[in-house]
Amino acid sequence: MRRMKFTPPTNDYNEEIKNIDEQICELIDRRKKVSDNNPGFPKMEYICNWAEKYNIYEDLLSSIFSMLYHENEYIPIVEPEEFRKNISILRSIEKDNKILSVTSMQQYNNASIINISIEWNSEGEEDYLNMHPEIYISEKYICRMDSGSGGDGHKYYRFIVTPALPDDVSGINLIYKEKNLETKEDSNILIEL
Incomplete structure (x- = not known):
């Protein structure tokens, strides 16, 4: 955004x-x-x-x-500059009846874009409407949602990470966080890239 x-x-x-x-x-x-x-x-x-x-x-x-x-x-926003390459990640985990997939990453000189897809049973869809997504990697990185979309049982998010992640993200832990804006409850999903 x-x-x-x-x-x-x-x-x-x-x-x-x-x-x-x-x-x-x-x-x-x-x-x-x-x-x-x-x-x-x-x-x-x-x-x-x-x-x-x-x-x-x-x-x-x-x-x-x-x-x-x-x-x-x-926090001042850093916009990705000078695209370098696409990197396929394809890591998934199932938790709380949701499948979270980190699908790919676009590398820029000053930032990375992480693409995340979430699938779930769309019964109870209204429970998912008030969720605010975030990701966390480590204190070294600032992560912010750039865009998101979705529909019946599916959400897709793009997160900008600065500074840029290494091209080989093997072993890096990413925490996907959701905060329910009504109940203030958090849920975290840890995925190793």
Whole structure:
């Protein structure tokens, strides 16, 4: 998923609040350090109390804390450049009545694209609609979903991995993660490439 270029909603800025805005940035940095970059999400009771105490809309506070929780989604995006080659991987595993297949990889000079296919019995399809997919390889690599599609009992995803993986991915462990956006439950599938 390519990110749209951000355009400020206005060119107007009240310079008198510049120091306050910098303090907000400082507090966000301090929040990350104190929580060891794992803050969780404030209880709605806290958000309601803060909204009333500081005269801020609850939905605005919820949105701010949601953006802070999903900070990794704002990591600068690296677009693959200078295609080198296609590599067939063809590794599959069955877990929780799903077949996960890592089918192939496209190699670029600065990134790799991993292609993943998932098949399952389409009864109970609605249970799969609220799933958010991710992959994890190691701390060395940043992985983000580029695109996805699917239908009756099938999903297909493309993930961009930076920096580029080696051409021989034998022995590399890939963890496919799904988070249910309603129940907040995670499920992980480990596959050795």
